[in-house]
Amino acid sequence: MTISQAAAQVAPAPVAVSTPMVAFEAVTKRFGNDSNQFTALDGVDLTVARGAITGIIGRSGAGKSTLIRLVNGLEKATSGRVVVDGIEVGGLPESGLRDLRRHVGMIFQHFNLLSSRTAFDNVALPLEIAGLDRKQIRDKVAPLLDLVGLGDKSDRYPSELSGGQKQRVGIARALATSPKLLLSDEATSALDPETTQSILALLKKINAELGLTVLLITHEMEVVKTIASDVAVIDRGKIVEAGRTFDVFTGAKHETTRSLLSAAVGTQLPEWIRAGLKPQPSIGDRILVRLIFFGDTAFKPLTGRLVAELGADVNILAGSIEEIAGEPYGSLVVAYPADPAVMQRANEFYAATGLATEVLGYVA
Amino acid sequence: MSLDMLIGLLLKALNQTAQMVAIAGLIGSLIGLPIGVFLATSGKGELFPAPVANRILGAIVNATRSTPFIILVVAIIPFTRFVTGTSIGTYAAIVPLTIATIPFFARLVEAAIREIDKGLIEAARAMGATPLQIVFKVLLAEARPGITLAFTMTIVSLIGYSAMVGAVGGGGLGDLGIRYGYQRFMPDVMLAVVVVLIVLVQLVQSAGDGLARRFDKRNRKN
Numbered sequence: 001m002t003i004s005q006a007a008a009q010v011a012p013a014p015v016a017v018s019t020p021m022v023a024f025e026a027v028t029k030r031f032g033n034d035s036n037q038f039t040a041l042d043g044v045d046l047t048v049a050r051g052a053i054t055g056i057i058g059r060s061g062a063g064k065s066t067l068i069r070l071v072n073g074l075e076k077a078t079s080g081r082v083v084v085d086g087i088e089v090g091g092l093p094e095s096g097l098r099d100l101r102r103h104v105g106m107i108f109q110h111f112n113l114l115s116s117r118t119a120f121d122n123v124a125l126p127l128e129i130a131g132l133d134r135k136q137i138r139d140k141v142a143p144l145l146d147l148v149g150l151g152d153k154s155d156r157y158p159s160e161l162s163g164g165q166k167q168r169v170g171i172a173r174a175l176a177t178s179p180k181l182l183l184s185d186e187a188t189s190a191l192d193p194e195t196t197q198s199i200l201a202l203l204k205k206i207n208a209e210l211g212l213t214v215l216l217i218t219h220e221m222e223v224v225k226t227i228a229s230d231v232a233v234i235d236r237g238k239i240v241e242a243g244r245t246f247d248v249f250t251g252a253k254h255e256t257t258r259s260l261l262s263a264a265v266g267t268q269l270p271e272w273i274r275a276g277l278k279p280q281p282s283i284g285d286r287i288l289v290r291l292i293f294f295g296d297t298a299f300k301p302l303t304g305r306l307v308a309e310l311g312a313d314v315n316i317l318a319g320s321i322e323e324i325a326g327e328p329y330g331s332l333v334v335a336y337p338a339d340p341a342v343m344q345r346a347n348e349f350y351a352a353t354g355l356a357t358e359v360l361g362y363v364a
Numbered sequence: 365m366s367l368d369m370l371i372g373l374l375l376k377a378l379n380q381t382a383q384m385v386a387i388a389g390l391i392g393s394l395i396g397l398p399i400g401v402f403l404a405t406s407g408k409g410e411l412f413p414a415p416v417a418n419r420i421l422g423a424i425v426n427a428t429r430s431t432p433f434i435i436l437v438v439a440i441i442p443f444t445r446f447v448t449g450t451s452i453g454t455y456a457a458i459v460p461l462t463i464a465t466i467p468f469f470a471r472l473v474e475a476a477i478r479e480i481d482k483g484l485i486e487a488a489r490a491m492g493a494t495p496l497q498i499v500f501k502v503l504l505a506e507a508r509p510g511i512t513l514a515f516t517m518t519i520v521s522l523i524g525y526s527a528m529v530g531a532v533g534g535g536g537l538g539d540l541g542i543r544y545g546y547q548r549f550m551p552d553v554m555l556a557v558v559v560v561l562i563v564l565v566q567l568v569q570s571a572g573d574g575l576a577r578r579f580d581k582r583n584r585k586n
Contacts, residue, residue: 072490074486074489074490098492098493098494099492101489101490101491101492102491102492104490106487106490108483110481110483112481112483112484112486112487114484114502114505114506115581115582116505116506116508116579116581117505125488125491125501126492128501129488129491129492129493129494129497129501158581159581159582159583173491177491177492183490
């Protein structure tokens with residue numbers, strides 16, 4: 001028994017702020033019958049922190065859609081526990097599930113708005129379902145449409161709105177019942193990059209202003225990089241990496257994370273360099289090193305000092321500076337002679353300054 | 365035949381056709397609608413999963429639809445007599461017309477509901493909607509243009525079917541055409557009947573199309 005379990009037995013009463021909003025405990029989900037079985041999720045353990053934006057990223061078919069549907073009981077786990085705000089979802093009867101769903105909002109890739117209802121009436125739908133009367137509904141819907149910036153579009157039908165506007169209606173609808181948790185199922189995957197950014201900004205604003213916990217699934221690293229403070233990488237039904245977004249992005253260990261990252265984080269080498277890269281040096285070769293700037297080192301003028309320190313010719317081959325989960329992250333690929341004395345001086349410099357490096361190889 | 369006589373016959377027949385079609389169309393559709401909803405929602409893993417009932421009902425619907433209408437009219441005479449107290453006349457003819465309408469309309473409603481994006485059902489479930497709320501607030505609302513067209517098609521078919529109930533003394537336009545135009549060799553009556561039927565079908569179809577277009581918000585232009 002762990003300490004926290006022991007403590008919970010002594011004082012089980014209030015749900016502390018620190019308990020996770022969502023916890024997956026050894027969750028497995030299989031589809032199909034005995035002869036034709038498919039394991040969508042395989043022993044998933046994951047927690048979603050209260051008030052945070054957590055991203056789950058993976059390729060299509062990795063199991064992320066199944067994972068998010070377990071949270072509001074649209075799918076049921078084959079084994080393991082899914083706990084949402086202290087309530088185990090799997091143990092709820094159908095009526096309990098409906099109560100839970102009225103407190104968990106969800107937005108979708110294809111918006112899923114009713115074509116027969118105006119923007120206003122789409123946002124009103126969850127309130128009608130919850131049994132509110134006309135006046136209560138009016139009082140709730142108008143401010144929500146204002147919040148998502150569609151105050152002037154309330155009597156438009158979805159076919160008269162752009163993709164971004166439809167998703168804004170979807171967000172307003174998901175917020176109608178004042179949920180504590182918002183589930184986002186590839187909410188920006190059908191949108192162009194510019195619209196994606198505006199929707200992400202809206203989600204960020206909602207998270208900050210309403211203190212809403214957001215759990216989103218996506219196959220786009222860009223989305224996670226922009227708004228998620230925490231991330232989990234899922235591959236073939238297993239969580240292969242999880243943690244603070246910045247840590248996972250800058251220290252990616254798993255091959256899936258790396259390949260997903262390469263598209264989003266500017267760390268790829270130009271083709272003409274990669275083609276000539278060798279694992280071992282021969283006489284007169286140059287060494288290629290990636291310098292990674294983050295945290296403290298991001299703000300220091302280290303490149304100039306490195307050049308001065310080495311006293312040899314250093315050339316810069318590729319580089320980028322970007323923001324990951326709100327923190328600066330720089331990557332610079334440099335080349336200098338693979339001469340033992342020069343390399344020795346360089347390594348001493350890296351150690352002294354705390355600069356993170358990665359040797360990429362050698363070129364003639 | 366004088367024009368006055370012809371008009372008199374046509375009006376009487378038109379009235380009979382209108383009565384038969386309207387009553388059979390309304391009652392048949394009211395019964396067919398829930399059956400269509402059930403057929404569309406009771407498959408495995410759907411809203412009201414009842415695969416066995418779904419298959420049985422589907423088989424009954426198919427059997428009724430594949431029975432030639434004139435055979436149905438004759439075959440259910442005992443039932444008709446039980447319901448209306450008689451087996452001949454316009455009211456008696458409404459019974460087989462209604463029976464034929466139910467499966468026809470049900471299948472069309474089923475198709476209209478199956479057209480609805482499954483994502484909408486999932487979204488409603490995610491809001492905590494009960495299955496009945498999903499039927500009324502999502503499925504029937506979204507399928508309204510499709511159901512309107514289905515009703516239009518049903519009425520048009522009924523106008524055609526009603527020509528056959530002359531066999532049990534149901535009267536109506538088709539019966540007029542057969543008895544006067546065909547059996548008594550009066551091509552002018554036949555022509556008049558055909559023209560009236562064409563106009564009638566056109567009117568029904570245009571009205572239905574117009575109504576469906578008004579309900580359909582999927583392709584609205586600004």
